[in-house]
Amino acid sequence: MVLNSIEKLLEKYENGETTLKEEQQLKNYFSQETVAPHLEMYKPMFAYFSVNQQEQFTKTLPLKTKKVNHYKWIAVAAVAVFMLGYYFKTPVVSAYEEYAYGTYNNPEEALNEVTKSLAMISGHLNTGVATVNYLGEVNKGTKTIGYLNEIENATSIIFKK
Incomplete structure (x- = not known):
């Protein structure tokens, strides 16, 4: 009689129609030492489910992300631009006088x-x-x-x- 009900529950389980209580009955049945020989193939699956249910996630999850400060790199780039500008600068007065075409004194x-x-x-x-x-x-x-x-x-x- 018990075997009949287990087979019906397995059929419902395969169709996805079982409740949590019925699934618990299946887990209890397949966790026993003696299982019907033609149902032995289901035993490892339900053993895995019961072991997997006891697993817990132990790693910590960072909830806040670290803010990367890009201002340091902007400051470095600004200093580099100023250094290059100072190195490649041309004298303003001489360049103006050299190319000062079309100016009027009056x-x-x-x-x-x-x-x-x-x-x-x-x-x-x-x-x-x-x-x-x-x-x-x-x-x-x-x-x-x-x-x-x-x-x-x-x-x-x-x-x-």
Whole structure:
């Protein structure tokens, strides 16, 4: 009678339909010394489950991660940049004097040249703006197309009813 119930429980176990209480009955049965010969193949599996149930995890888990301080490396990189800049620097005064083309000694001459340059830039800018004014006409044309779409919507409503 006990063997019949164990076989039924094994069938339910294989189908995944057992409860925890029924699984405990199977573990108890297969932990005994005497098991039916045709059920011997299940004994190592249930022995493993009972041994595995007693295992415990003993290692500690770090819950906080260590913060890596990158500011040290940023400081090292900044010092390296400053060192390279100091090593490869060129004298500012001599480089300025060597390449100082187009400078004026008289402030009035400099003002006149700047005024000429700004007038030239303004003239070119105004011609560019004049060509863009035609876009206003394009906008008027798109508005009339919008009115045509409204008329088309109204006629489609009328003819569908």
